[in-house]
Amino acid sequence: MARSSCTPPDRWDVITGDCRGYMRDLAKQAVDHTITDPPYTKAVHDNARNHGEDFSRINFAPLENLDFLADILRVTRRWSLAFCALTHLGAYEAEAGKLWVRGGFWHRPDGAPQFTGDRPAQPGEGVAIMHRKGRKRWNGGGHKAFWSVGVEHVDRVHPTQKPLALMLQIISQFTDPGETVFDPFCGSGTTGVAALRLGRRFIGVEFDLEMAAVARERLQAEEAGLSLAAWRAGQTSMFGG
Ligand SMILES: C[S@@+](CC[C@H](N)C(=O)[O-])C[C@H]1O[C@@H](n2cnc3c(N)ncnc32)[C@H](O)[C@@H]1O
DSSP: OOOSSOOOOSSEEEEESOHHHHHHTSOTTOBSEEEEOOOOOHHHHHHHHHTTOOOTTOOSOOOOSOTTHHHHHHHBSSEEEEEEOGGGHHHHHHHHGGGEEEEEEEEOTTOOOOTTOSSOOOOEEEEEEEEOSSOOOOSOTTOOSEEEOOOOOTTOOSTTOOOHHHHHHHHHHHOOTTOEEEETTOTTOHHHHHHHHTTOEEEEEESOHHHHHHHHHHHHHHHHTOOHHHHHHHHHHHTTO
């Protein structure tokens, strides 16, 4: 997995492995943007489970600190965005220091209600927005750091899969065609599907072997202009299934 520099892939690459090791071997500003969705803490997962949200299918370990963030900020030339629990925006701000820009908010209009009825339901998730020192530029004009997008049910293959419609908005606002988008915690590869659809390149890292394979399938399906289900059906029939 080790590599000393990052050659932007023709279109995309998904690496199976631990992103912390992968990033340590990357040169400074090796990728144009990092847009990612790391696991949240155990407390956030447990709290969500106990108070109404359906995190019960989460099958990957929580992360208890931001020890990956310094490497993200080092290897990224322009924007670094990370989804996080609202309660963790402050921790990102502290860790990012002068590279902090602001906290954004993904509103989930169809999120789970508060089943216990004893407090308001969780309205959505935070988006930690950071940028290397120097001039910033984005394509969002006067848009606020606020995105309201419901959960999707098409090609749903990961327990905390981000909606493709959300990732399409974010990638078109923050990145330009031809640039490389990096997702070190890529899960099922939703960031990559959105990046390819918008003419960006993509590098993903995922340490779950099966999920990395799913991310590759989704990217191959995207290149073929098919849904994952249609692409899988085509693969099966090609081999006489
Ligand atoms: C919140 S999920 C990402 C979901 C993704 N946004 C999607 O739409 O499918 C986080 C992913 O990071 C992976 N992961 C956790 N720690 C990792 C690490 N150190 N290196 C690479 N992947 C990791 C987990 O296996 C999980 O699939």
